[in-house]
Amino acid sequence: MTHTPAHDIHQDKVLILDFGSQYTQLIGRRIREIGVFCEIVPWDIGDDFVRNYGAKAIILSGGPESATGDDAPRIPEAVFELGVPLLGICYGMQTMAEQLGGKVIHADTHEYGFAQVRAHGHTPLLRDIEDHVTPEGYGILDVWMSHGDRVAQMPPGFILMCSNETCPIAGMANVDKQWYGVQFHPEVTHTKQGKRILERFVVDIAGCEKLWTTKNIVEDSIQRIREQVGDDEVLLGLSGGVDSSVVAALLHKAIGDQLTCVFVDHGLLRYGEGDQVMAMFARHMGIKVIRVDAQDLFFGRLKGVTDPEEKRKIIGHTFIEVFDEEASKLTNVKWLAQGTIYPDVIESAGSKTGKAKVIKSHHNVGGLPEEMNLKLLEPLRELFKDEVRKLGVELGLPYEMVYRHPFPGPGLGVRILGEVKKEYADILRLADHIFIEELRAADLYDKTSQAFAVFLPIKSVGVVGDARRYDYVVALRAVETIDFMTARWAHLPYDFLERVSTRIINEIPRISRVVYDISSKPPATIEWE
Numbered sequence: 408m409t410h411t412p413a414h415d416i417h418q419d420k421v422l423i424l425d426f427g428s429q430y431t432q433l434i435g436r437r438i439r440e441i442g443v444f445c446e447i448v449p450w451d452i453g454d455d456f457v458r459n460y461g462a463k464a465i466i467l468s469g470g471p472e473s474a475t476g477d478d479a480p481r482i483p484e485a486v487f488e489l490g491v492p493l494l495g496i497c498y499g500m501q502t503m504a505e506q507l508g509g510k511v512i513h514a515d516t517h518e519y520g521f522a523q524v525r526a527h528g529h530t531p532l533l534r535d536i537e538d539h540v541t542p543e544g545y546g547i548l549d550v551w552m553s554h555g556d557r558v559a560q561m562p563p564g565f566i567l568m569c570s571n572e573t574c575p576i577a578g579m580a581n582v583d584k585q586w587y588g589v590q591f592h593p594e595v596t597h598t599k600q601g602k603r604i605l606e607r608f609v610v611d612i613a614g615c616e617k618l619w620t621t622k623n624i625v626e627d628s629i630q631r632i633r634e635q636v637g638d639d640e641v642l643l644g645l646s647g648g649v650d651s652s653v654v655a656a657l658l659h660k661a662i663g664d665q666l667t668c669v670f671v672d673h674g675l676l677r678y679g680e681g682d683q684v685m686a687m688f689a690r691h692m693g694i695k696v697i698r699v700d701a702q703d704l705f706f707g708r709l710k711g712v713t714d715p716e717e718k719r720k721i722i723g724h725t726f727i728e729v730f731d732e733e734a735s736k737l738t739n740v741k742w743l744a745q746g747t748i749y750p751d752v753i754e755s756a757g758s759k760t761g762k763a764k765v766i767k768s769h770h771n772v773g774g775l776p777e778e779m780n781l782k783l784l785e786p787l788r789e790l791f792k793d794e795v796r797k798l799g800v801e802l803g804l805p806y807e808m809v810y811r812h813p814f815p816g817p818g819l820g821v822r823i824l825g826e827v828k829k830e831y832a833d834i835l836r837l838a839d840h841i842f843i844e845e846l847r848a849a850d851l852y853d854k855t856s857q858a859f860a861v862f863l864p865i866k867s868v869g870v871v872g873d874a875r876r877y878d879y880v881v882a883l884r885a886v887e888t889i890d891f892m893t894a895r896w897a898h899l900p901y902d903f904l905e906r907v908s909t910r911i912i913n914e915i916p917r918i919s920r921v922v923y924d925i926s927s928k929p930p931a932t933i934e935w936e
């Protein structure tokens with residue numbers, strides 16, 4: 408049965424040219440939230456790409472460079488030839504000004520953080536959008552700025568759109584062509600009217616229809632998966648984490664029992680996780696799940712190994728081995744499904760050109776041997792994490808599963824410092840479970856981005872019931888973060904920490920002491936190894 412969605416959800420799309428801003432992904436997320444599809448590409452993607460893409464509007468991001476420099480990154484010429492609305496943000500506006508005959512200078516006073524601009528409400532972009540009105544009747548916007556350069560002279564054909572004392576040209580517009588530039592960042596939530604401004608641009612000015620909704624995405628993905636896969640069989644590594652769970656639910660809906668999942672129990676899972684995954688997917692949803700008990704294999708391979716990178720590599724290779732073996736038992740499989748999401752795609756494109764240092768090798772199930780000849784199926788590769796979560800809920804997965812904290816593939820293997828032993832994993836699982844259970848009970852789970860316990864294989868002395876206890880130490884870790892690239896340690900209430908610590912020491916005989924990790928990232932990382 409073929410199924411035709413009511414709309415082509417990619418019909419109206421916005422192209423975002425990335426000049427290296429810290430907030431480029433935020434621009435993308437805001438446009439998607441508004442209900443319009445968009446994609447982020449590097450600024451030097453080339454004229455041909457820009458001409459053939461079919462964007463209804465183009466947004467030029469901010470960036471760290473100075474538009475005054477001779478070899479500064481520039482907007483491809485094709486952008487100006489297309490006749491579509493343009494919005495330059497910060498660096499995007501500055502280079503637009505330079506390229507069209509205006510002038511940018513290094514400013515004497517830099518603006519970082521909160522600012523206000525007077526909005527000259529005569530342009531379509533800002534008309535009737537304001538936070539305050541002055542006694543003289545001018546609109547004022549509360550915005551967020553981050554710049555050292557500024558536009559000193561507008562290009563011919565542009566009029567002033569907003570300004571303040573430090574930045575007399577804080578916005579400019581060529582209303583005929585629908586080309587706009589703003590010095591402030593509408594994509595960050597500190598700019599209160601930011602989302603309205605972006606919506607005005609993509610919906611009212613560029614005429615994009617709001618077709619990018621969770622319901623439409625589900626319908627569209629299902630149709631595309633069916634067309635791609637036909638009658639073939641698909642294999643998916645199911646971890647119980649958010650991404651692979653949503654892929655499982657989506658594939659099951661699209662192709663039913665042509666899907667087989669492999670769930671590897673490496674002995675480094677959270678408390679009760681294996682049973683939960685089986686109950687949820689196999690029993691409740693009727694998905695074919697092969698549970699592989701590979702505990703002895705993993706613990707055997709990890710015996711005596713203490714170096715964190717070596718542990719990560721061994722876990723990664725052992726995963727592939729198990730996967731390979733399971734795949735070879737199934738005869739008709741042509742596809743390997745993966746939970747790759749859009750930030751993975753953007754970041755791996757960026758890292759090809761970058762020279763970033765490897766801090767940790769993330770395990771990767773994608774490195775399967777060539778002779779398997781499996782084709783890759785990645786139905787989430789256009790979606791941001793928050794979109795993946797909404798999709799999960801739409802597909803009927805429970806809220807608690809879809810909004811759970813991320814869990815690394817190597818699992819407790821990177822939360823047991825030094826050598827990994829089953830004995831340690833059993834102790835850690837219990838401590839972690841108590842911590843998470845208490846977080847949920849105190850309504851703090853959703854207020855932290857990631858929380859877990861870490862096992863320290865050192866012993867400390869305690870006194871319990873007048874007796875001496877000489878046993879292990881557990882560290883609690885909880886962080887608040889948006890993107891997991893930087894993180895602040897969570898300031899959990901003392902009485903809460905006290906309750907968790909008391910329970911852990913009382914209920915787990917092998918633990919003598921509990922400590923709380925107060926390091927942020929950077930300079931620490933979120934996981935301990």
Ligand SMILES: Nc1ncnc2c1ncn2[C@@H]1O[C@H](COP(=O)(O)OP(=O)(O)OP(=O)(O)O)[C@@H](O)[C@H]1O
Binds near residue numbers: 644649652772
């Ligand atoms: N225990 C496991 N059994 C089978 N496959 C696994 C296992 N752990 C990880 N994988 C595979 O590795 C992929 C990457 O893991 P990763 O932790 O990044 O994603 P996830 O578990 O799907 O989601 P989340 O980021 O929420 O944990 C998973 O999508 C899954 O395909």
Ligand SMILES: O=c1[nH]c(=O)c2[nH+]cn([C@@H]3O[C@H](COP(=O)(O)O)[C@@H](O)[C@H]3O)c2[nH]1
Binds near residue numbers: 767769813815817934
């Ligand atoms: O799937 C994964 N495989 C891995 O090997 C891995 N290592 C770290 N993480 C997760 O990444 C985020 C950042 O962690 P770090 O600050 O420790 O680098 C945190 O959310 C970590 O849990 C991993 N996820």
Ligand SMILES: NC(=O)CC[C@H](N)C(=O)O
Binds near residue numbers: 468
């Ligand atoms: N955030 C930005 O885009 C900054 C642009 C430019 N690097 C400046 O400092 O003005």
Ligand SMILES: [Mg+2]
Binds near residue numbers: 814815
């Ligand atoms: Mg995971």
